[in-house]
Amino acid sequence: MQESTLQPTIHWQTQTPVYRAYGLHNFKKLPQIQKLDNQLIRDIEVVAHVLPFKTNSFVVNELIDWSRVPDDPLFILNFPIRDMLLPHHYERIAQALNQNLPKTQIRELANEIRKELNPHPAGQMQYNVPTYKGVRLHGVQHKYFETVLFFPSQGQTCHAYCSFCFRWPQFVGIEELKFAMREVDLLIGYLQEHPEVTDLLFTGGDPLIMRTKILRTYVEPILKAKIPHLRTIRFGTKAPIYWPYRFLTDPDADDLLRLFEEIIRAGYHVAIMAHFNHIREVEHPDIQKAIARIRQTGAEVRTQSPILRHINDSADVWAAMWREQVRQGMIPYYMFVARDTGAHHFFALPLIQAWEIFRNAYKRVSGLGRTVRGPSMSATPGKVEVLGPATLNGQKVLALRMIQGRNPDWVYRVFFAKWDEQATWLDELQPADNDRFFFEEELEKWVRH
Numbered sequence: 421m422q423e424s425t426l427q428p429t430i431h432w433q434t435q436t437p438v439y440r441a442y443g444l445h446n447f448k449k450l451p452q453i454q455k456l457d458n459q460l461i462r463d464i465e466v467v468a469h470v471l472p473f474k475t476n477s478f479v480v481n482e483l484i485d486w487s488r489v490p491d492d493p494l495f496i497l498n499f500p501i502r503d504m505l506l507p508h509h510y511e512r513i514a515q516a517l518n519q520n521l522p523k524t525q526i527r528e529l530a531n532e533i534r535k536e537l538n539p540h541p542a543g544q545m546q547y548n549v550p551t552y553k554g555v556r557l558h559g560v561q562h563k564y565f566e567t568v569l570f571f572p573s574q575g576q577t578c579h580a581y582c583s584f585c586f587r588w589p590q591f592v593g594i595e596e597l598k599f600a601m602r603e604v605d606l607l608i609g610y611l612q613e614h615p616e617v618t619d620l621l622f623t624g625g626d627p628l629i630m631r632t633k634i635l636r637t638y639v640e641p642i643l644k645a646k647i648p649h650l651r652t653i654r655f656g657t658k659a660p661i662y663w664p665y666r667f668l669t670d671p672d673a674d675d676l677l678r679l680f681e682e683i684i685r686a687g688y689h690v691a692i693m694a695h696f697n698h699i700r701e702v703e704h705p706d707i708q709k710a711i712a713r714i715r716q717t718g719a720e721v722r723t724q725s726p727i728l729r730h731i732n733d734s735a736d737v738w739a740a741m742w743r744e745q746v747r748q749g750m751i752p753y754y755m756f757v758a759r760d761t762g763a764h765h766f767f768a769l770p771l772i773q774a775w776e777i778f779r780n781a782y783k784r785v786s787g788l789g790r791t792v793r794g795p796s797m798s799a800t801p802g803k804v805e806v807l808g809p810a811t812l813n814g815q816k817v818l819a820l821r822m823i824q825g826r827n828p829d830w831v832y833r834v835f836f837a838k839w840d841e842q843a844t845w846l847d848e849l850q851p852a853d854n855d856r857f858f859f860e861e862e863l864e865k866w867v868r869h
């Protein structure tokens with residue numbers, strides 16, 4: 421019998437792939453690394469003292485094209501490379517290592533550098549953490565009316581780490597920077613008090629790194645609570661890409677799919693917010709099988725990614741990704757602008773260029789791929805979409821639109837910034853027709869609280 425990607429049973433593969441993680445302490449054991457230039461290996465070592473570094477057997481053996489290293493986009497997705505640190509930061513760590521300074525001293529130095537890398541962009545820490553019965557819910561963010569983000573404490577890692585990730589403070593062990601919480605009861609209480617919330621989004625790290633048994637301890641009480649206004653349970657994840665066997669052959673893979681089915685049977689929409697960065701991921705046969713199995717439960721898969729220099733700054737890659745995602749039954753959702761954190765100087769591209777790539781990809785897919793929105797910045801006032809060049813009073817300007825707002829009344833309002841070919845983020849733009857953007861006065865009041 422021919423093997424079908426839609427085969428629903430667990431018997432399709434006789435071998436069970438074993439997950440193996442690689443990081444600073446063991447990456448040199450990889451045969452692929454031993455073939456690399458010494459300076460490249462040294463660079464990985466230096467940079468990994470500051471930025472989180474973790475990859476795994478699937479990424480290394482199946483996704484990275486080692487003949488193209490160090491320029492391979494999937495290599496850059498996981499491996500730290502020299503230019504991800506600013507030269508003076510790189511030198512400080514390299515010297516400390518050359519001098520064999522004690523580990524604690526190197527760690528302090530690394531923490532100092534990390535604090536200079538804007539670890540909590542867009543005021544996540546200060547303004548989005550809600551309170552319930554006088555307790556600050558550190559594992560919850562509630563910024564937009566409809567959607568609550570929940571960070572279960574055992575979901576604060578991933579099967580591999582993306583080198584651009586703005587969640588990086590979660591992984592490097594500076595305790596006070598972490599969002600997480602164990603108490604699902606507090607979350608339920610909070611949701612019950614907030615009838616405006618329709619969506620609960622499990623996020624992290626990666627919530628699907630949790631064993632299904634643990635995930636059930638969060639999900640089952642939420643189902644039992646029968647919160648009448650809650651309609652959708654979302655999971656933000658890159659597990660189908662970094663470890664597709666989470667849905668195929670891991671011992672609790674079937675139980676995870678059963679859990680999705682149970683949530684759906686309880687009357688909710690299950691949305692998997694899948695994080696795809698490159699066409700090579702969408703094309704891998706095991707990733708396709710994982711997606712097919714998820715979709716068979718009745719869950720929908722929506723896709724999102726930031727646009728990143730060195731990884732996917734090409735309209736060909738985006739058009740191919742959206743087309744192939746639609747063919748597999750997924751729904752393209754967001755193209756994000758890389759956030760102003762971590763190795764931003766390495767990955768960022770000007771907003772205008774991001775918009776050009778978006779447009780050149782968008783015009784080459786059918787309407788079913790045009791469910792995608794972007795390029796979108798998740799900034800302090802809200803999600804801001806770059807609409808492109810426009811003319812205002814005879815001047816060339818940049819048109820923008822708020823697609824999510826801290827104040828719901830800001831949503832879908834178009835506004836204009838002075839034309840700027842270099843700007844990579846909202847705070848580098850100047851209002852075109854006023855001293856301030858329309859939301860700024862109100863936002864200041866918010867921020868001063």
Ligand SMILES: *Cc1c(COP(=O)(O)O)cnc(C)c1O
Nearest residue numbers: 561563564567568569798803824
């Ligand atoms: C993007 C985002 C959401 C979800 O927004 P949707 O547009 O509904 O997908 C929720 N909370 C925060 C803080 C976000 O950045």
Ligand code: SF4
Nearest residue numbers: 578581582585625658
């Ligand atoms: S999988 Fe998501 S949370 Fe984890 S490192 Fe990548 S972008 Fe960050």
